[in-house]
Amino acid sequence: MNIVNFTPQSAFFGGIIIGLAVIIFFIGNGRLAGVSGIVNDTLVSKQNRTDNFLFIVGLVLGPIFYAFFTKINIPFLITSSLPIIISAGFLVGIGTKIGRGCTSGHGICGISLLSPRSIIATIIFMITAIITVKLIG
Amino acid sequence: MMSKIISFISGIIFGVGLSVSNMINPEKVLGFLDLFGQWDPSLIFVMMGAIIVSAPVFFLFRNKNKPLFADNFAIPTRKSIDKNLIIGSGTFGIGWGMVGFCPGPAISSLALLNTYSVFFVLSMLGGFLLTKLVDRIIIPTQ
Numbered sequence: 001m002n003i004v005n006f007t008p009q010s011a012f013f014g015g016i017i018i019g020l021a022v023i024i025f026f027i028g029n030g031r032l033a034g035v036s037g038i039v040n041d042t043l044v045s046k047q048n049r050t051d052n053f054l055f056i057v058g059l060v061l062g063p064i065f066y067a068f069f070t071k072i073n074i075p076f077l078i079t080s081s082l083p084i085i086i087s088a089g090f091l092v093g094i095g096t097k098i099g100r101g102c103t104s105g106h107g108i109c110g111i112s113l114l115s116p117r118s119i120i121a122t123i124i125f126m127i128t129a130i131i132t133v134k135l136i137g
Numbered sequence: 138m139m140s141k142i143i144s145f146i147s148g149i150i151f152g153v154g155l156s157v158s159n160m161i162n163p164e165k166v167l168g169f170l171d172l173f174g175q176w177d178p179s180l181i182f183v184m185m186g187a188i189i190v191s192a193p194v195f196f197l198f199r200n201k202n203k204p205l206f207a208d209n210f211a212i213p214t215r216k217s218i219d220k221n222l223i224i225g226s227g228t229f230g231i232g233w234g235m236v237g238f239c240p241g242p243a244i245s246s247l248a249l250l251n252t253y254s255v256f257f258v259l260s261m262l263g264g265f266l267l268t269k270l271v272d273r274i275i276i277p278t279q
Contacts, residue, residue, distance in 0.1 A: 002175050004177055005175075006177055012186040014155065015186020016187070016189070018151055019191045022187060026191070026210075028139070030203070030204030030207040031211050039265070043265055050144075054148065055148035058147065058148020062149045062150065063152050063156040063249065065153065066152070078236065087232075088232040088233075088235035089232070089243075089257040090260045092232035092264060094264040095225050097225065099222050099223075099224070099229055100225065104151075112195050113195050117222055124223060125229045128229075128233075129170045130170050132233075132234025137174060
């Protein structure tokens with residue numbers, strides 16, 4: 001293992017900002033900011049549909065505002081091929097739906113609530129992701 | 138009305154956080170998942186930053202009666218470590234490791250107008266719908 005490209009300050013600061021989003025959503029609306037759940041609910045449930053949709057619109061506007069006000073070009077690179085991207089999208093959709101959460105729902109909100117389910121889920125998806133990278137990387 | 142403003146603002150702030158930390162970038166996330174190669178531990182710091190902010194607030198507010206603009210706090214009550222949790226999370230991790238996209242960053246990256254992000258998000262929505270469909274066939278409602 002070699003440590004490369006490590007950006008602890010911007011990572012930690014960005015994390016604090018994500019935490020702020022989580023607590024505003026929680027104190028205001030009483031809900032957990034788990035993105036897979038919010039997106040899935042927008043698609044299949046009438047309950048809170050406008051709220052959910054607006055959260056998603058905000059999520060897309062965030063980077064636009066950030067880039068506009070800071071004049072920073074957000075580094076972004078996808079090197080995967082299209083078939084891999086489509087397969088991965090399906091697996092992420094199926095997996096987060098069956099496992100009821102993703103990196104935000106289980107990894108941030110669930111761990112913050114000290115939920116054993118979320119702690120286990122996070123350990124499992126990190127392990128399978130690391131193995132996948134090891135195998136195809 | 139207020140709950141809609143809160144949702145919108147939370148989404149924006151979340152998207153800014155993903156941009157500042159560069160978690161919106163699959164290459165950055167794959168750097169974290171490449172534990173046995175060229176490892177970039179940044180993602181751990183993102184999670185720590187978020188958890189340090191949210192954990193104390195959850196702890197202080199979860200037993201209060203009401204959030205500001207809704208009738209009650211909606212916190213999942215499920216406790217069991219069941220088969221679905223394990224299989225689902227395992228499956229999610231495989232998809233995550235293939236590209237470096239999880240749902241939040243994938244949606245947020247639509248801002249960057251990258252065609253691949255669009256394909257990923259559409260496939261993810263397809264995965265949600267497929268699971269719902271299969272679920273209906275296996276466990277017919279009523």
